[in-house]
Amino acid sequence: MYVDPSNYDKPEDAIVEFTAEIDASLLYLEMLIGKGEFGEVYKGSMTGALGKKHPVAVKTLKKDTTPKSERDFLLEASVMGQFDCPNVLKLKGVVTKYRPWMIVMEFMSNGSLDNFLKANDGRLSHLELISMAKGVGVGMKYLAEMNFVHRDLAARNVLIDGNLVCKVSDFGLSRELEEKESSRGEYATTGGKIPIRWTAPEATKYRKFSSASDVWSFGIFLWEIMSFAERPYWDWDNFKVMEEIDNGFRLPAPLNCPKGVHDLMMKCWKTERVERPSFTEINKILDGWIEKPTMEGDIDLSYALRSWLESIKMAEYTEYFVAAGYQRPRELHSIKEGDLKEWGITLVGHRNKIMKGIKNLQAKKNG
Known part of the structure; x- marks a missing residue:
């Protein structure tokens, strides 16, 4: 089961428990590829035990940071260090003995899924799109079974490698399921940002997060995939999005989206969270389309x-x-x-x- 690293008296204790310290001399930062919440993100290489260099992605902590950012940086690494799934971004280790602090992860050559989809609009088959969704479904099932809630599942927070394998990433907003709440599987919080367009109504209104609210987000994520990363709810502002959802509105099927795929989205968007499918059920449906895509309105063989x-x-x-x-x-x-x-x-x-x-x-x- 997932252990919330914020329960430790000091985040340094969680780092020791859940991550491996990497010798900074083994790392080489090659190219700036983005900016994260805490600092910059680089493509780099890490020298392995036999002297072979492996590509890695490295998050660095900016110099003029706050104590809170330092703590959050360590907590994010301690969250990632607990996961071991082919469809969840893997932590290689951390550098905390020297400045700048670094989080070292596997490198995903195609970057974020939303940018990849936009760049390949119309060029990917339904089978390829569904296979991407299946990878994320596997990752989310793994996290749910660990009693872990992501809270920010979206195409921008999924990375894709050169073989089109998708991995869930970005655990900055993530939280665990409390043991005492496990029967209803919810997490309530009084703070933090909420990505309205991807978030279930009960989480938006009452800040109650669960694997069921992650399922709602998966439905939006699936819509992003099938629309090649269009913006959910188009140019509506957040207030209109919340109002329309309350009134029963749900996103229509993207252009050329098979009916069965949109039907799955609609199941994920049930108002009552107990009526939404689990990630286990979602994966069975996706498997069925990939193995026997013969249902009318689904995927051509x-x-x-x-x-x-x-x-x-x-x-x-x-x-x-x-x-x-x-x-x-x-x-x-x-x-x-x-x-x-x-x-x-x-x-x-x-x-x-x-x-x-x-x-x-x-x-x-x-x-």
Whole structure:
């Protein structure tokens, strides 16, 4: 279970408990890539035990900071240090023996998901988009099972790597579920900022946060994915957003969004939090779309095939495979080069590339 590091008398004690101190001489800061709440964020490298350099992201604490910022910086690292999930951003360690203090994390080459979606508007298949959502669903299920509430799930707080794997990040607003409240799973707070457009009504009004309010946020996050990071509720101000939600308004389906995906969003936006699905249920639904995307209004089967062909730079031949009756990569194991030639794929180099890709698929399956 997650342990709230703010319960420690001194944040330094939590740092010792939940993180590893890194020798600053092993780090090299290469390029400024952003600014965080406490300071600057760099792409860098860290020298490992065998002398190999690994890419990392490094948050630094600015020099003229306040004692509160120092404490929050240490608490954020102590929160991250407790997580170990492929879809939650991983902490490598901290530097607290020297200035500037640093939080060292795995490097995600494609940056924040909202910027990635905007840059690739219309270029990603439904299957790719749903797979991104599934990664975040896995991360959120893990956090919920640890009795941890994120409170600020949004595309801007999800990072994406070169393989399009998404990881939940940014735990600055996050809080844990109190044991005594676990039956209702809520967290009440009297302070802190609330991201209105992503936040459930009970959290906005009464500051009661729970895994169910994170589910509401996941619905908004899913809407962001399917709209390629449009702004939820467009140019409405926060007061109008709250008023319209109270009156029963819910975001309509984004352009070309499958009906089933919008239906899941609507389930996440139930007024009564007990009626919202859990992250376990959400992941089962997403798995179903990825494994058997056959429901009317959901995801066309050929997206999986097209996505694989895109990965080997052979997307131009998608219709050849579909016409031959193939719809998923795992169905391709019996294909021979002669079949490709018979379908009209005349270039030898392209046939060889496709056959190599099929062999790699089979090797992964057997591995």
